[in-house]
Amino acid sequence: MVIAIIGILASVIFAMNKTSKPSGAASDIATIKTALRQLELRSTSDLSGANWTLSGTASNVSIYNNGTLISSYDLSGTTGEFSAAFDQVGRLQTNQSIPASIYIEPETGYIP
Secondary structure, three states: OHHHHHHHHHHHHHHHHHOOOOOHHHHHHHHHHHHHHHHHHHHHHOOOOOOEEEEEOOOEEEEEEOOEEEEEEEOOOOOOOEEEEEOOOOOEOOOOEOOOOOOOOOOOOOOO
């Protein structure tokens, strides 16, 4: 009986640990990847050739279209400043600074 109760408690604790929120850094990286994917989608679908850019600070990441703020996401403060832009076929422009743990395929712009 006692062993069964211990087993049930252990499984409940294990399940609770699996559903916990990711750390601040992991959450920030996921948010930045989401913003980068949105930026790439917008830049490739805009036939006008507008200047789509992403700018990030420790507290937020923002997407701009010709200098006008389009969307903004809050971060927990674990990243530094960074920026990015994609061309009309989805390739990351040169001389961009993004967090080192985010990889973007150079030729296709794919963000895993």
